[in-house]
Ligand SMILES: O=C(O)CCC(=O)C(=O)O
């Protein structure tokens with residue numbers, strides 16, 4: 001698959017090729033299931049995006065680097081701790097290890113979006129009671145910090161959340177505007193796009209509180225332009 005690395009904000013938006021309603025999509029020999037799709041917002045639930053071994057290896061390499069997650073401070077653009085987000089997390093750099101590189105190439109192929117237009121993979125752990133309250137992933141044009149956050153790469157345009165470990169209960173990714181709950185099952189993933197960075201994108205979402213066990217996810221945020 002070839003990608004163009006132009007620096008323009010074209011009409012194109014990331015997403016899987018769903019033409020022909022495939023039940024499976026093969027990326028470099030790895031077979032991903034298509035479990036559910038939605039048109040508005042453009043949303044897909046995948047099965048087996050990462051294998052169990054890949055999930056476990058990611059968790060093991062992220063674990064020593066976890067710190068309390070922060071949210072973007074709306075006024076200054078700095079990252080701050082906030083009670084709305086009670087996970088622990090860390091970022092890998094793009095292509096940091098051969099495994100990360102392989103997974104990023106798989107994601108780029110699946111979502112047809114150059115990996116240079118993605119942020120580094122973020123890994124989050126939610127223990128019992130931890131959650132991520134409803135939010136949009138794009139930066140709000142009204143916020144003073146947005147210029148800083150979009151200086152490299154422009155706006156966020158899509159989010160891929162991969163479940164690395166299933167909690168025992170709770171921890172769904174919920175979409176309150178559309179009444180959808182995605183179960184956090186290891187190896188599965190949910191992707192959604194928001195070509196317009198407004199609430200009309202219907203992409204408000206949350207990580208519901210984990211009620212038992214630990215939920216681990218990896219998040220890949222896609223940008224309009226080259227980010228790295
Ligand atoms: O934990 C979840 O299911 C949601 C995570 C999320 O919203 C994010 O990483 O942006």
Ligand SMILES: [Fe+2]
Pocket residue numbers: 135136137159205
């Ligand atoms: Fe989010």
